[in-house]
Amino acid sequence: MENFTFYSPTFFVFGKDTETQAGEYVKQFGGTKVLIHYGGQSAKKSGLLDRVEDSLKKEGIEYVTLGGVKPNPRSGLVYEGIELCRKEGVDFILAVGGGSVIDSSKAIAAGTIYDGDFWDFYSGKPIEKALPVGTVLTIAAAGSEGSPDSVITKEEGMFKRGASGNAIRPRFSILNPALTETLPPHQTAAGITDIMAHLYERYLTNTKEVEVTDRLIEALLLTMKHEGPRVIADPHNYEARANIMWAGMVAHNNTCGVGRSQDWNSHNIEHELSALYDCAHGAGLAVTMPAVFKYVMNHDVMRFAKVAVRVWGCQMDFDHPEVTALEGIEAFRSFLISLGMPKNFEELGAKEEDIPKLVEVLCRGDGRDGTISGFVTLNEEDCTKIYQMMV
8 A cells, every 4th residue: 555645525415405514514613705506407406406505695795696617517607706706805615516517616616716727727726715615515436525636628629628626625515415306317427437436446556455435345345336327227226325325426426446546547547538429528527548558457356357357247267267257257347238338339329530640639638648557557559549448
């Protein structure tokens, strides 16, 4: 295990009707003028925004609103939010929505008090200062409600890139599993896939002797394996929703990632798909991960064999561990397909003829040097082959 520091200060408020307490927590964490940032019409139609606004009024807290966040959030709305916050003297950002809304809120929080272009943070500059952010979570998926991370798509060039810093970890996050019960099955399944991807990205490590975090990851994968089919079969299963929502947070606040190297190549490769085709991130990952795993499997075949046995119930073939590893990858792929996730480019809406463009942006776009690094360092030829495996 490697040396590490770990700081995860988010205050979590979990359970039914907790969104009505948003104003109390904004006040507790120093907010006096709030930007309520949200996505589409569902937050309005469901009455969620009204409940959040009423909670702010009850505490005497002023607010302005900015909606319109799309899946794979865009830079244009971030710039609009920064301008609005500066004009209105906003000192707290309240995200009401899923990972896209939270990521956009984090970008606005960092950009509002920064003299330069907020995109600097998505080009490698660490985020050291930001307005405080709180969240009311409506989708269990990205884990942004407890993480120091944000992903934004830059509309000029359609680069989808990430930024990180403890300054953008939410000060509080309100998690009411009941708010996720109205999600379409596809969106629920995409969220489950994203959660499992966050776990696999940490499981694929070159660090030795990390049994504690290995076991944590395996336990969470087993939880998703159990709860995923239950929530697809019964969208109103509150207990299944609750387990998935908390697993999503634990999967990505880095509790499972400390002291070990991590991968993130599957995320990098998928980001180009959701940037170009605007597909759901989880759906893109469902197609991407099995291809990446098969391509890099021989780098450490026993790691793939171990998760195959411990999570997917495969029998270990010590003479041919690659057989066990492949069985585990196929079991994972079959599980995602059983939830309704796509299995190839065609079902995702991607096109084989776009592969050169995808590889160019992935490996060379926005200042990259021709490779992406993680569990294995991949060059343009590797990435081309991986995309071809998805067709």
